Amino acid sequence: MEANANVPSGQGMHLRRLRDLPDFEVASNNPDVRGWSVRGSDGKKFGEVYELIVEQEALKVRYLDVELDSSLNINERDRHILLPIGVAALDEESDNVFVPSLTSESVLNYPPFVEIQITREYEQAMLKSLNLPLPSHADAEFYNHTSYDEQQFYRRGRSAE
Numbered sequence: 001m002e003a004n005a006n007v008p009s010g011q012g013m014h015l016r017r018l019r020d021l022p023d024f025e026v027a028s029n030n031p032d033v034r035g036w037s038v039r040g041s042d043g044k045k046f047g048e049v050y051e052l053i054v055e056q057e058a059l060k061v062r063y064l065d066v067e068l069d070s071s072l073n074i075n076e077r078d079r080h081i082l083l084p085i086g087v088a089a090l091d092e093e094s095d096n097v098f099v100p101s102l103t104s105e106s107v108l109n110y111p112p113f114v115e116i117q118i119t120r121e122y123e124q125a126m127l128k129s130l131n132l133p134l135p136s137h138a139d140a141e142f143y144n145h146t147s148y149d150e151q152q153f154y155r156r157g158r159s160a161e
Contacts, residue, residue, distance in 0.1 A: 018052040044104035078112035084147040
């Protein structure tokens with residue numbers, strides 16, 4: 001029997017919530033954005049950063065787990081979404097995270113995140129919802145895209161420095 005090269009082994013298990021990794025913390029020169037408001041290109045708040053999803057082996061944040069605002073009238077079970085860290089921008093002055101590719105209305109069509117495991121299919125659905133190109137299926141190369149570049153995220157908030 002051959003292993004299917006398109007199916008990652010332990011799919012989704014390489015990603016963990018930061019709070020579940022007691023030996024890990026946000027780098028001292030980067031802000032911990034958990035609890036910060038998340039706003040779309042329309043400037044309206046549509047949620048808050050609930051958690052950071054980390055690729056443990058690479059020591060990198062890959063996703064922001066965003067809890068959508070109750071004012072959006074979304075079923076409580078579907079209130080979490082994941083955003084690739086590179087699609088967001090920081091506003092450290094006001095403790096906001098901006099997502100230029102979403103609005104408070106378009107986020108209603110974004111695929112919800114259920115905390116079971118993150119499959120490659122879910123990751124691809126997120127990228128499609130953001131109108132981003134799909135990376136290669138090769139596990140080693142999947143996160144080699146600006147959508148997953150945490151330095152891009154943290155750098156954007158410091159452009160005025």
